[in-house]
Amino acid sequence: MIEYESIRYKQQRLLAFANGPSTDPFAYPPLVTYSYSKSACVDVEHIQKHEDAYLSGMFASYHVYPYFPDYLDIMAEEEQYTEEEIIEHYGLLTKSLLEYRASLLKAPAIEDYVRESDYYDSKGRFNTYLAYLTALARYHTIPVIISEYGVTTGRGMASEDVNTGRNQGHLTEQQQGQAIIECYQDIMASGCAGSCLFSWQDEWFKRTWNTMYAIDRDNNAYWSDYQTNGQFFGILTFDPGREKSVCYVDGDVSEWEPEDVVAEREGMELSMKYDEKFIYFLIHKEDFDQEGDVIYIPIDTNPKVGSTYCQNYSAAFERPADFLMVINGRDNSRILVQERYEVLMSTYHNEFYAINPYYEENTPAADSPLFKPVRMALNEGNLLPALPGETQLESSYETGKLRCGNANPDAAEFDSLADFIFSGDYAEIRVPWQLLNFSNPSEMKIHDDYYECYGIENLQIDEMYAGIGSAADGKTRIPMAAFPLEGWGQKPAYHERLKRSYYMLKDYWASLEQ
Numbered sequence: 001m002i003e004y005e006s007i008r009y010k011q012q013r014l015l016a017f018a019n020g021p022s023t024d025p026f027a028y029p030p031l032v033t034y035s036y037s038k039s040a041c042v043d044v045e046h047i048q049k050h051e052d053a054y055l056s057g058m059f060a061s062y063h064v065y066p067y068f069p070d071y072l073d074i075m076a077e078e079e080q081y082t083e084e085e086i087i088e089h090y091g092l093l094t095k096s097l098l099e100y101r102a103s104l105l106k107a108p109a110i111e112d113y114v115r116e117s118d119y120y121d122s123k124g125r126f127n128t129y130l131a132y133l134t135a136l137a138r139y140h141t142i143p144v145i146i147s148e149y150g151v152t153t154g155r156g157m158a159s160e161d162v163n164t165g166r167n168q169g170h171l172t173e174q175q176q177g178q179a180i181i182e183c184y185q186d187i188m189a190s191g192c193a194g195s196c197l198f199s200w201q202d203e204w205f206k207r208t209w210n211t212m213y214a215i216d217r218d219n220n221a222y223w224s225d226y227q228t229n230g231q232f233f234g235i236l237t238f239d240p241g242r243e244k245s246v247c248y249v250d251g252d253v254s255e256w257e258p259e260d261v262v263a264e265r266e267g268m269e270l271s272m273k274y275d276e277k278f279i280y281f282l283i284h285k286e287d288f289d290q291e292g293d294v295i296y297i298p299i300d301t302n303p304k305v306g307s308t309y310c311q312n313y314s315a316a317f318e319r320p321a322d323f324l325m326v327i328n329g330r331d332n333s334r335i336l337v338q339e340r341y342e343v344l345m346s347t348y349h350n351e352f353y354a355i356n357p358y359y360e361e362n363t364p365a366a367d368s369p370l371f372k373p374v375r376m377a378l379n380e381g382n383l384l385p386a387l388p389g390e391t392q393l394e395s396s397y398e399t400g401k402l403r404c405g406n407a408n409p410d411a412a413e414f415d416s417l418a419d420f421i422f423s424g425d426y427a428e429i430r431v432p433w434q435l436l437n438f439s440n441p442s443e444m445k446i447h448d449d450y451y452e453c454y455g456i457e458n459l460q461i462d463e464m465y466a467g468i469g470s471a472a473d474g475k476t477r478i479p480m481a482a483f484p485l486e487g488w489g490q491k492p493a494y495h496e497r498l499k500r501s502y503y504m505l506k507d508y509w510a511s512l513e514q
Contacts (some may be wrong), residue, residue, distance in 0.1 A: 002054060006177060012054065015277040016061035017044050018147065019039055021132070023061070025139060026110035028071055030098035031078045031086070031383055036069050041107045043375030045141060059193065060140045064133065066166040066183055072114070072128035077383055089384040113138045121186065124201040126163050129183065133190035133221035136424050143193035149388035150198040151179045152497065153237075153416055154229030158210050158333050168379075169208075173416045176235075177504030197505075202237045210306040210377040212224050213347050214447070216440035216458060223442045224277035225378075225431040227399065235502040238494040239409070240275035247273055247280040247429045250408035251423030256282050263467045263481045270297065270468035272483050276442070276492040278430040283327065283468065288425040290329065294471035295427070298478055299462045301436060303339045304366065304449040308477070311369040312336065316477045319465055323436055324371050327402075327427055333420060335400040335435060337370035339364040343437055344375050344396065346450035351394040352377065363451050374400025374435060400435065409497060416500075444487040461485060 006012055022036070025043035032038055044060050050231055113135040121127040132209075137144045155177050157169035176357040180197060187195045204220040208230040215225060223242060224233060226436030239245055247255055260271035260282070271282040281296055296313065297319035300306055306320030315324065323337045339345075345364075347355050350374070356361050364370070376399040386392035407430065420429040432442040439458050448459040463485055469478035 001359075005035075011028055013464070014056050014058035015058045016044060016145065017149075018061055019044070020063040020064065021071060023498050024136070025107055025182055026104050026113070026135070027107040028110060030072050030090075030095055030102065031076060032071050034090070034094075035074055035381065035383060036071065039101055039105070041105050043107070044342055045256060046141075057142070059143040059145050060136070061145050061147045062128070062136060062139045063169070064146050065149055066129040066135075066151070066179070066460060067161040067168045068185075069112070070128055070132075070161070070343055071504035072119075072131050072204075073163065075110075076126075076128070081384065082100065083176065085384070089387060099354075104501050108139070111298040122189070127186065128163060129161075129166070130186040130190055133186055135190055137191035146187050146192055146195040146198075148198040148370065149183050149187065150196060150233050151176050151178075152182075152232045153501070154208075154226060154231040154232040155191055156208065156211055156227035156229045156376055156434075157378065157397065158208055160483075164480060166248075169232075170417065173500035174310070174501065174504070177501030178504060179314050180235075180501060181198045181508050186401075190343050199234075200236060202232050202239065204231055210379075210390050211434065214343050214434060214437070214439060214456060217442075217447060219440045219490075222276075222488075223433065223440070224492075224494075225433040225434055226277055227452070235499050235505065237269070237497050237499050240277045240492070240494055241495050242493045243495055245277075247276045247278075247428075247430070248408040249280070249405050249418060249421050249428045250411055251421045251426070251428060252408075252421065253282060253426050254299045256354065262483050263479065265479060266473075268295070268470070269468060272466060274485075276488065276494065277434060279436065281429040281431070281466075283427040283429070285389070285402045285425055285470075288422075290422040292329075295327040295474075296469045297466060298325070298469070298480055299323040299436065299459060299464065299466050300339060300480060302449065302459065303444040303461075304452065307338050307367045307371075309369045310336070310371045312371050313471070314475060315473075316467065316475050317467065318365060318477045321465075321480070325429070325431075327400075327420065327429070329395070330422070333402040333429065334398070335374055335402065337374050337437075338368040340366055340451070341437060341447070342372050342374075343447060343450075343456070344377065345372075345428065346456065348394070349378055352396055354391045354393060358451065358454065360432070366449070373398045377417075389507050402429070409500075414500065428455075443490060444485045444494065 023042040041453040118131040118134045154169045159168035208228045212227045262272045263270040267286040269284040273280050296315050300321050306322045322341045327333045375396040378395040380395040402419040405415030406413045407418040437447040445458040446458040463482045465480040467478040467480035
């Protein structure tokens with residue numbers, strides 16, 4: 001390729017191979033090799049140029065994100081275990097095979113290129129991202145470019161960076177900006193020659209491993225899936241609506257009209273509307289005690305499952321509900337899902353519950369009264385395999401927990417992760433579609449009954465039901481009313497908006513030029 005370009009066009013360009021941690025040039029201890037299947041190396045140093053013929057030169061290119069895969073953090077954890085403990089959990093044969101596999105790589109050990117002092121950044125934090133970048137820069141004889149790095153503002157999360165808080169998901173736009181700045185500082189402090197931020201704009205078509213099983217993957221470009229963190233790496237976002245969104249969760253209820261009211265009951269009103277990203281709810285209660293009153297909003301989407309009673313909260317409903325939204329002060333509000341309709345159980349039952357619900361004796365009843373927290377899987381796993389007879393569950397977190405704050409981008413106190421806000425006698429709420437098991441809201445498709453379909457299949461609906469009640473109602477059944485759903489097909493409405501992170505980066509990088 002270089003020869004052809006040189007002869008045909010009398011030009012040469014810089015050359016690099018796209019690389020990343022999974023195929024970096026290093027060998028790692030057995031537990032990293034096992035945990036991350038680290039069994040291949042691509043080393044650009046093996047390709048040499050003719051100094052008198054190839055003048056433009058080569059560089060080493062790596063995509064390195066701060067949260068996964070974090071080999072050095074695993075190595076630090078591995079040091080907690082003795083040789084005997086490792087052999088006990090893996091077995092001597094498996095441990096020997098892992099060591100043999102690593103030896104076949106004929107690659108240098110990463111320990112030879114990272115020092116203890118490399119693990120601590122200018123803030124004194126234990127920073128494995130900085131240490132890893134330093135090892136790459138120290139190893140190579142050619143410039144190192146970090147050609148992809150970044151963090152996402154998606155509501156859903158796939159990995160946690162326990163050392164610096166640069167998680168894969170569930171960061172505000174301000175936190176994204178700060179994390180990108182810190183990553184850039186680490187890249188430059190490590191001795192790397194430069195970097196490329198990923199990415200300029202959000203990408204609705206993207207998928208993430210811990211949500212892609214739950215959506216209609218042929219049509220995910222037609223709606224904004226806030227639970228899928230892979231869609232929100234940009235510093236420019238696409239908000240729903242041609243010029244502005246149909247609703248902003250900011251405490252200003254002037255955008256709500258009388259025709260938005262869905263249900264009324266004993267001094268309370270529930271209003272609803274939706275767009276390409278959220279379903280919005282407005283609670284109005286006379287003399288609303290925001291920290292003392294507990295408000296229930298039962299939601300019914302799937303006609304095949306659901307319960308008329310939630311035993312967790314002793315709440316009763318006039319029709320079977322699939323979800324129960326509980327507004328209980330700033331810090332204890334959440335969405336619960338009826339046991340039969342819990343998607344994590346249906347797909348990752350062995351990993352997170354150590355039970356197979358597809359066996360008849362374990363299958364939750366279609367009208368089970370147990371409502372459970374909505375949880376999402378995380379990348380963090382167990383370093384040591386379970387011993388015989390032990391039960392070892394993977395990591396997850398409660399994604400159904402609701403966050404209080406102002407979600408209006410024009411507000412000074414803007415919190416892009418805010419789910420609800422109190423304002424006088426009102427509570428304004430927004431719920432991402434996937435949180436209610438919608439697989440494709442552009443066509444109003446939800447998850448069918450998992451145990452009837454033996455997995456996730458789509459079911460199209462044209463209405464859902466919701467109601468409003470309070471803990472003070474006791475076992476009085478909460479009435480529920482229909483809310484029509486139409487969808488928008490393949491023509492979503494959207495408008496561009498620069499995130500807060502954009503302005504933070506603009507100011508920071510401009511300050512470096514002075």
